[in-house]
Amino acid sequence: MKKILFIYLSLLVVSVFFSCSQKSADELAREQFKLSENASVNLEIKKLRKSLEIAKTDVEKADIYTKMAVINSEKGNVKELIKTATEAIKYQPNQYMSHYLLGKSYIAAGRYNDAVSELEISIDLKNDFAPAYFELGNAQYKKFNYSAAKINYKKAIYYDKDMIDAYNNLGVLLTLSGDLKGAESNLKKCVKMNPDYAKAYKNLGILYDTKMKRGSEAVQNYKKYLSLRPDSPERGLVKLWIATLGG
Amino acid sequence: MKRAIYTLSVFIVLLVPVLLLSQDQTASQIRLAVVSFDDSLTAASEKEGGGDNAASMIEALFKSIERFYVRDRGAVKSYISALEKVQAGAMNPESMKGDPASLKIDYLTVGTVSKVNGRYEIDARTVSVDNMIIVHSHGASSPSLNDAVEDISWYIKEKFNREYVKERQAADEERPTVTVFRFRDFNDRAGKAGYGGSFAEILNSQMGSFLSISTIERKYSKALINEKILEMAGVIENDESGKNFRDRGIQYKVEGDIRVFSDMITLNYRVYNTSDNSLVYIGSRDIGSSKGLRPAAWSISNTIEDVLNNRIGVLKVTTVPAGADIYIDGKLEGKGPAQISVMSGKHILGVKLDGYIPYKGEIDIQTRAIAEKSVTLREVPYRMLQNAMDYERKKDWNGAVKAYTDFIKEYSDTREADSAYYRKGHIEMMYLKRYKEALATFEALVKRYPDTIIRAEGYYGIMRAYEFVGNREKAYETRNYILSYYGETNAAEEAKKLNY
Numbered sequence: 001m002k003k004i005l006f007i008y009l010s011l012l013v014v015s016v017f018f019s020c021s022q023k024s025a026d027e028l029a030r031e032q033f034k035l036s037e038n039a040s041v042n043l044e045i046k047k048l049r050k051s052l053e054i055a056k057t058d059v060e061k062a063d064i065y066t067k068m069a070v071i072n073s074e075k076g077n078v079k080e081l082i083k084t085a086t087e088a089i090k091y092q093p094n095q096y097m098s099h100y101l102l103g104k105s106y107i108a109a110g111r112y113n114d115a116v117s118e119l120e121i122s123i124d125l126k127n128d129f130a131p132a133y134f135e136l137g138n139a140q141y142k143k144f145n146y147s148a149a150k151i152n153y154k155k156a157i158y159y160d161k162d163m164i165d166a167y168n169n170l171g172v173l174l175t176l177s178g179d180l181k182g183a184e185s186n187l188k189k190c191v192k193m194n195p196d197y198a199k200a201y202k203n204l205g206i207l208y209d210t211k212m213k214r215g216s217e218a219v220q221n222y223k224k225y226l227s228l229r230p231d232s233p234e235r236g237l238v239k240l241w242i243a244t245l246g247g
Numbered sequence: 248m249k250r251a252i253y254t255l256s257v258f259i260v261l262l263v264p265v266l267l268l269s270q271d272q273t274a275s276q277i278r279l280a281v282v283s284f285d286d287s288l289t290a291a292s293e294k295e296g297g298g299d300n301a302a303s304m305i306e307a308l309f310k311s312i313e314r315f316y317v318r319d320r321g322a323v324k325s326y327i328s329a330l331e332k333v334q335a336g337a338m339n340p341e342s343m344k345g346d347p348a349s350l351k352i353d354y355l356t357v358g359t360v361s362k363v364n365g366r367y368e369i370d371a372r373t374v375s376v377d378n379m380i381i382v383h384s385h386g387a388s389s390p391s392l393n394d395a396v397e398d399i400s401w402y403i404k405e406k407f408n409r410e411y412v413k414e415r416q417a418a419d420e421e422r423p424t425v426t427v428f429r430f431r432d433f434n435d436r437a438g439k440a441g442y443g444g445s446f447a448e449i450l451n452s453q454m455g456s457f458l459s460i461s462t463i464e465r466k467y468s469k470a471l472i473n474e475k476i477l478e479m480a481g482v483i484e485n486d487e488s489g490k491n492f493r494d495r496g497i498q499y500k501v502e503g504d505i506r507v508f509s510d511m512i513t514l515n516y517r518v519y520n521t522s523d524n525s526l527v528y529i530g531s532r533d534i535g536s537s538k539g540l541r542p543a544a545w546s547i548s549n550t551i552e553d554v555l556n557n558r559i560g561v562l563k564v565t566t567v568p569a570g571a572d573i574y575i576d577g578k579l580e581g582k583g584p585a586q587i588s589v590m591s592g593k594h595i596l597g598v599k600l601d602g603y604i605p606y607k608g609e610i611d612i613q614t615r616a617i618a619e620k621s622v623t624l625r626e627v628p629y630r631m632l633q634n635a636m637d638y639e640r641k642k643d644w645n646g647a648v649k650a651y652t653d654f655i656k657e658y659s660d661t662r663e664a665d666s667a668y669y670r671k672g673h674i675e676m677m678y679l680k681r682y683k684e685a686l687a688t689f690e691a692l693v694k695r696y697p698d699t700i701i702r703a704e705g706y707y708g709i710m711r712a713y714e715f716v717g718n719r720e721k722a723y724e725t726r727n728y729i730l731s732y733y734g735e736t737n738a739a740e741e742a743k744k745l746n747y
Contacts, residue, residue, distance in 0.1 A: 040508075040509055040510040041508045041509075041510055042510050056731075056733075074434075074506070074508075075506055075531065075533075076433065076504055076506055076513060076531065077513065078515070078529050078531070079530075082581050083579060109586075110526040110586075111585070198438060228438075229432075230290035231291075232438070232443070233429060233430060233432065233441070235287065235288070235290075235444065236287045
């Protein structure tokens with residue numbers, strides 16, 4: 001028994017040592033910087049601008065510019081996102097996050113080829129980075145390259161089983177390419193993962209309404225969507241669809 | 248009998264001028280009908296049902312002003328019903344074009360009532376029946392529906408007259424045509440807040456108030472792309488709406504998204520040219536709360552007006568090789584190839600890439616044209632640097648310094664010039680013993696900050712030069728500076744060796 005306990009403890013020590021030596025928690029936090037749901041965006045940007053003034057090393061500057069790029073990405077400010085991500089890459093060219101953010105910004109700016117190449121660099125630097133596969137899927141979709149888009153959404157899901165947006169996008173893509181069962185299963189997965197994920201109900205409604213001709217299920221999903229998004233910009237439209245289906 | 252003929256004659260004599268007068272008056276009047284305002288944008292406004300109320304108040308106002316000829320809503324009911332069917336995608340949009348002769352109206356007043364955070368957002372737009380171009384619009388925000396309508400009424404009374412409409416419709420064909428397509432509620436918070444629908448309406452009204460652009464009423468234009476499959480949400484849209492807009496003479500569409508955070512709301516907007524779906528302009532604006540939606544729409548609409556009148560132009564830059572940094576007036580704007588929005592007029596375009604000679608040149612952004620510029624960068628002539636190094640190998644130090652100086656003079660903007668500065672300073676200090684010149688060279692190198700990437704080495708050169716001229720205090724000060732600011736560099740490791 002003592003021997004087993006000793007082996008177990010030894011294994012634990014070895015595993016802790018290896019996990020620590022791979023990457024420090026700080027390093028991970030810096031790379032995976034994410035704006036929290038309740039973050040004060042203004043305050044965060046002000047803080048980062050201030051810290052940029054006193055940043056000494058290129059690594060510090062790259063880190064700050066990356067964080068600024070994350071915030072600009074959340075805000076959807078494409079011009080600032082391109083600038084900050086480019087600056088981050090200038091100071092530290094091998095940071096996967098900055099290439100990912102720059103790629104994302106290029107999609108929004110309509111530069112899909114540039115987006116693909118930046119996202120591929122990001123994936124080369126970190127080949128299990130699910131968000132980069134997801135955005136690569138989006139870029140391929142915009143280039144009408146549906147098969148490549150599908151592959152990348154699936155890879156995003158493979159590396160992050162909880163990436164609800166990837167299931168949703170895959171569902172939409174499969175609807176457009178005629179794999180209705182696949183579409184239904186992916187969209188249903190979204191609402192199972194998060195019953196408040198409104199857009200999946202709308203997408204399911206459209207799938208049942210226009211493709212599978214299952215009117216009552218369409219109405220049910222449209223209604224659920226409206227209950228979750230009572231002030232959505234297309235509420236009038238969705239209500240009309242419900243009325244047309246006799247709901 | 249005679250009496251009857253006499254009475255009839257008198258009646259005709261009196262009636263004809265009255266009829267003529269009334270016809271003349273109608274001809275000079277602005278002939279319109281008011282459509283029930285859409286209150287279904289938000290659940291709160293729909294529950295209250297303020298749309299009919301607002302429309303009735305506006306209709307009553309029009310009726311009370313002599314310059315308007317107002318047809319009752321009931322009289323144009325079938326037309327309005329067709330309009331609604333088209334909006335729902337159930338009827339061909341062509342059928343919406345009215346026949347002014349049978350309708351006896353030239354304009355329709357449409358509007359929306361929404362309720363955002365307890366405040367009413369009301370917008371009223373009068374559009375031409377023929378082409379759905381907005382000829383008059385105004386919107387107002389207020390905690391009271393009556394106050395908001397009152398505000399709109401003032402503008403109708405004071406500003407909406409024949410002359411104004413004439414001015415709006417003069418030379419319509421020369422004005423860019425635009426429509427506000429949609430604003431999506433992007434993040435979760437935005438989805439719950441639901442500002443997208445109201446904001447699109449507000450922006451639509453603001454855009455409709457410009458004389459220099461023709462804004463097509465979005466109720467009409469949105470019907471053109473009413474395909475359910477395109478409403479699937481998630482994947483960034485791949486819609487073909489551009490073609491539909493283009494076929495109906497709408498040259499530009501505006502769309503965007505709204506993102507809500509705990510301390511701000513961000514409004515992102517994009518202007519597309521419908522002829523090729525190309526992005527003409529991209530902008531972003533932050534506001535503190537939903538009260539800022541209308542002022543922000545005003546500011547955004549002004550920017551869009553500038554864009555559409557090409558006060559802001561588009562510059563397409565292609566660089567060879569691709570991936571070079573593009574600067575406009577010294578500000579980094581992206582990597583080539585790129586499409587950049589620039590104020591019209593003259594600017595300095597800069598293109599830089601490591602290993603290549605930077606390009607700098609003047610560009611003229613013209614109105615109503617896309618400026619295209621292709622920049623082919625020349626490689627840095629490494630032969631010149633090679634020559635300098637050959638001099639070094641031969642220990643011809645003066646020859647090497649001259650060769651480096653020539654390179655710096657010619658290619659000062661390149662990264663390679665940093666190395667030339669460093670080698671020059673090093674030779675002056677270590678072999679020619681011209682310490683003051685070396686100091687000047689190293690100082691010139693560090694002043695190239697932030698462009699130079701070898702600033703730590705530059706400071707190290709300064710430290711050594713001070714050491715050689717016997718200024719220990721300055722040498723030590725520079726040493727400490729290197730250790731504080733460039734502690735992780737080789738220069739710092741070397742600097743540590745200086746110990747008095």
